[in-house]
Amino acid sequence: MPNELSKTYSAKDVEERWYPLWEKKGYFKPLKRGKKGKPYVIVIPPPNVTGILHMGHALNNAIQDILIRWQRMKGIETLWVPGTDHAGIATQNVVEKKLAQQKRDRHQLGREAFVKEVWQWREEYGSTIVRQLRKLGSSCDWSRERFTMDEGLSRAVREVFVKLYEDGLIYQGNYIINWCPRCHTALSDEEAEHQELEGALYYIRYPIKGSKEFVVVATTRPETMLGDTGVAINPSDQRYAHIQGKTVILPLMQREIPVIEDEYVSKEFGTGIVKVTPAHDSNDFEMGRRHNLPEICVMDESGVINENGGQYRGMDRFAARKKIIEDLDKQGLFIEQKKHIHAVGHCYRCNTIVEPYYSKQWFVKMKPLAKKAIAVAEKEKVKFFPERWTKVYLNWMNNIRDWCISRQIWWGHQIPVWYCDDCKKLTVTRDDPTECQHCKSKNIRQDQDVLDTWFSSWLWPFSTLGWPEKTEDLKKFYPTSTLVTAPEILFFWVARMIMAGLYCMKDIPFEDVYLHGTVRDETGRKMSKSLGNIIDPLEIIEEIGADALRFVVISLVSQGQDVYLSKQRFEGGRNFTNKIWNAARFAFMNLEGFKEGSAKLKISANELSLVNQWILQELSKVSRDVENALLKYRFNDACHALQRFIWGDFCDWYLELQKPVLYGNENEEQRKDTQKVLFFVLDAMLRLLHPIMPFITEEIWQQLKNYSTEEMPETIMNANWPDIKFNFQESTFIPAMKEIITEVRDKRARFNIPSKEALHVVIKPLDAGCVTQARMLTELFGSYVKKLAHVGVFEDRLGFKKEKGWLLLNVPSTLHDFEVYVDVGEFIDVDKEKEKLAKELDKMEGFLEAAKKKLSNKSFVERAPREIIEKEEGKQRDLIIKIENLKTAIAEL
RNA sequence: GGGCAAUUAGCUCAGCUGGUUAGAGCGCUACCCUCACAUGGUAGAGGUCACUGGUUCGAGUCCAGUAUUGCCCACCA
Numbered sequence: 001m002p003n004e005l006s007k008t009y010s011a012k013d014v015e016e017r018w019y020p021l022w023e024k025k026g027y028f029k030p031l032k033r034g035k036k037g038k039p040y041v042i043v044i045p046p047p048n049v050t051g052i053l054h055m056g057h058a059l060n061n062a063i064q065d066i067l068i069r070w071q072r073m074k075g076i077e078t079l080w081v082p083g084t085d086h087a088g089i090a091t092q093n094v095v096e097k098k099l100a101q102q103k104r105d106r107h108q109l110g111r112e113a114f115v116k117e118v119w120q121w122r123e124e125y126g127s128t129i130v131r132q133l134r135k136l137g138s139s140c141d142w143s144r145e146r147f148t149m150d151e152g153l154s155r156a157v158r159e160v161f162v163k164l165y166e167d168g169l170i171y172q173g174n175y176i177i178n179w180c181p182r183c184h185t186a187l188s189d190e191e192a193e194h195q196e197l198e199g200a201l202y203y204i205r206y207p208i209k210g211s212k213e214f215v216v217v218a219t220t221r222p223e224t225m226l227g228d229t230g231v232a233i234n235p236s237d238q239r240y241a242h243i244q245g246k247t248v249i250l251p252l253m254q255r256e257i258p259v260i261e262d263e264y265v266s267k268e269f270g271t272g273i274v275k276v277t278p279a280h281d282s283n284d285f286e287m288g289r290r291h292n293l294p295e296i297c298v299m300d301e302s303g304v305i306n307e308n309g310g311q312y313r314g315m316d317r318f319a320a321r322k323k324i325i326e327d328l329d330k331q332g333l334f335i336e337q338k339k340h341i342h343a344v345g346h347c348y349r350c351n352t353i354v355e356p357y358y359s360k361q362w363f364v365k366m367k368p369l370a371k372k373a374i375a376v377a378e379k380e381k382v383k384f385f386p387e388r389w390t391k392v393y394l395n396w397m398n399n400i401r402d403w404c405i406s407r408q409i410w411w412g413h414q415i416p417v418w419y420c421d422d423c424k425k426l427t428v429t430r431d432d433p434t435e436c437q438h439c440k441s442k443n444i445r446q447d448q449d450v451l452d453t454w455f456s457s458w459l460w461p462f463s464t465l466g467w468p469e470k471t472e473d474l475k476k477f478y479p480t481s482t483l484v485t486a487p488e489i490l491f492f493w494v495a496r497m498i499m500a501g502l503y504c505m506k507d508i509p510f511e512d513v514y515l516h517g518t519v520r521d522e523t524g525r526k527m528s529k530s531l532g533n534i535i536d537p538l539e540i541i542e543e544i545g546a547d548a549l550r551f552v553v554i555s556l557v558s559q560g561q562d563v564y565l566s567k568q569r570f571e572g573g574r575n576f577t578n579k580i581w582n583a584a585r586f587a588f589m590n591l592e593g594f595k596e597g598s599a600k601l602k603i604s605a606n607e608l609s610l611v612n613q614w615i616l617q618e619l620s621k622v623s624r625d626v627e628n629a630l631l632k633y634r635f636n637d638a639c640h641a642l643q644r645f646i647w648g649d650f651c652d653w654y655l656e657l658q659k660p661v662l663y664g665n666e667n668e669e670q671r672k673d674t675q676k677v678l679f680f681v682l683d684a685m686l687r688l689l690h691p692i693m694p695f696i697t698e699e700i701w702q703q704l705k706n707y708s709t710e711e712m713p714e715t716i717m718n719a720n721w722p723d724i725k726f727n728f729q730e731s732t733f734i735p736a737m738k739e740i741i742t743e744v745r746d747k748r749a750r751f752n753i754p755s756k757e758a759l760h761v762v763i764k765p766l767d768a769g770c771v772t773q774a775r776m777l778t779e780l781f782g783s784y785v786k787k788l789a790h791v792g793v794f795e796d797r798l799g800f801k802k803e804k805g806w807l808l809l810n811v812p813s814t815l816h817d818f819e820v821y822v823d824v825g826e827f828i829d830v831d832k833e834k835e836k837l838a839k840e841l842d843k844m845e846g847f848l849e850a851a852k853k854k855l856s857n858k859s860f861v862e863r864a865p866r867e868i869i870e871k872e873e874g875k876q877r878d879l880i881i882k883i884e885n886l887k888t889a890i891a892e893l
Numbered sequence: 894g895g896g897c898a899a900u901u902a903g904c905u906c907a908g909c910u911g912g913u914u915a916g917a918g919c920g921c922u923a924c925c926c927u928c929a930c931a932u933g934g935u936a937g938a939g940g941u942c943a944c945u946g947g948u949u950c951g952a953g954u955c956c957a958g959u960a961u962u963g964c965c966c967a968c969c970a
Binding site: 005007008009176194201217218219220221232264265266268269270273274275276277281282283284286342343356388389391392395396399487488490491518544555556558559561562564566568569571572574575576577578579581582583584585586587588589590632634636637640643644651652655656663742745746748749750752755790843844846847850854857858859860861862863864865867868871872875879 | 895896897898899905906907909912913914917918919923924925927928929930932933934935936937949950951963964965966967968969970
């Protein structure tokens, strides 16, 4: 019956079968079983509704799923809250693009119809990413799925806005903000991404009034001169003492503007004279305020020169820049331009160069919120993994600036502020007002702006649990346990969530923050659609399955280092799933007739063969290793430990060694024991692997259940995390046997001895006292060595005398009292062998030299710890023996 | 300008609190379609751990500096 498993693993059928079943049965919901105590909770970093699954998501969600599945199997109540983000600007852009294709635009539609259009778009496409997350195997509790604009979360946004306003932490004001001339909206400082660009520093003459002299200013943005209302020098700059208090004529505009003195001006940069444009530069703005300079805005919301720009009106800012320089040049006022590399802000959504723009916006005062957020990181109440991010976080928090939260777009949470046409006062309330709070006038209008997307995301860890209602979920699941995300949104999101949590919930939102690297292509570039270097995770899943994808991606994650991917890398994952599959097939073939309640092995050391003891010992080790790795978020370590055990220990050695036992009928009892152990190890192995590779483990495990007479859980998802502790007496026999086998195989390979040629191997006890032990070796391991190394005779012989064609094996460093010989007869190639042995001898003598030097070093012997010295002495003894052996072997050739 | 990472086999990377004969996967070479798997097996080659100093009995591992690369932050126009 179980042999229906096909020869190669087909991920697609398997994966499509299990996920719907898990979900339907409600296994992703918080389930109480086993351990009491604090539940383990993760909130998903909500992907944009516009999103489609990319490798970054795959990595991010694979990690979360591993943590959740692992904790769930440990009997802890787990919750993984999924959801999506309305992604204000990004989504609006997408829908606008769609409209444009239909030759429509949002202004034609009007606000209400446009918003409706976006909602419709969301209905249609918004579940794409959510469906794709399922394909990955993500075990989120979908019954709790949230959206940053759903009713509850909108309630939360409203609540926190009003609360902040009432606490005096939200204010409205005219300031220079980052403006995207393409999206037509203000951006926060974080949303303006600085990129180093090669620009130019333009040197321009401004005539001094009533004089033939000039002052020379240097600027990177000549077009802003149209709005200049002053020229500034440093008060202590002797070079310019003579122009203090003078007036200059602004070229092109012929405006008279004063020379002011301000400490801000650096004497070293440019000419030491700065043109002051208060409406288009944040430093100039502050300077302007200090000196009461007018603020003249010369651009409109699209970055086009407006009516204040005189003859340049209607020109795009960059066209104007060019024209202005030309015109200045004609007038002899342009001196030169010098190459200048500087960081220029770009819109994080559309990559347009942002314009510092003077406008009325809403802001959140951040300093008061940051205070506690700093403390919790310093006291490690919130811990960052890798730790180095703590510093980055603290640095940002300590230099935090106010957060511009108003956006001039339509898709988002409209700002809950109403202006009264009559008394001009503001109404800010939790429920939509019908009249002015102050004068009861009905002539009120809501603020047209919406809030920054992140103003809803920063509430995510508690808004998704029901806040501001006092729900059961909130009580039970807040604070959450681990946040898994990428460092790119450390400031945007993580830092702000910590502030919001402390402000609204009076408690941290999560205990651990695990920051993983960015997914890049093999040349180190970020994967992006525009670069055309993406590897589509869905395509990979289609081809080789989510398990293989997860395994590969996760094995490359090392402590926050970036992940470099190429398509070729996924082959390894496919091969590994296939290996597991075939190991299982083999196991099932050999469990024929086995049916026992052996899930719990109750066998003491002396009842099992050494090989069985050995694999159980290795299993204990790997279960410990995986546990430790996951505890420390060292996912690649967990992967490697499992791969090494499954492929190396289990498949390459254990299964191969047990073939004689399983095939042969000589020892029925040993065969039964081995079946028991095989069942046990396979079961444990699958459970250890399940968090990383959920589908294949479930598939095999369901088959395995057929062999158990004991009740096993319905799904491996809810099986227990194996806690395996075998402590058999360490045996030197297994490693020695492995060495003998390897060495014999080596001789065979190097001398081209055909596999049909059965070899003769002799163990020679070095003294009579070891005879019994040698006999044990040959008896215990005879069948193994014979099968795995194609040995015909494997015997022990006291006083064995080597003849022509016999070679001393260089191996069993763990067996001091024996020598092992193999007869390669006619196949011997003396020169080849000599060469190899000489090389080996050379190496060993080098090591011995080093060991001797160390041990004869007085300070080493005096200062090094005892066990290190003993180890070194042991090493020296081994080396001496080895060298002796090598020398004899060479001499006897 | 400030900060952070990285630099170990041809490639991609492990190497966590200093003590091994420095590891893995891929690739490479040779042999093997052996009754789980050729998406496989066996064996093998391949490294003066970027450089220079220092601390130490002992450094791939700690410290300082140099170089190269990448990332983040920053209002000097």
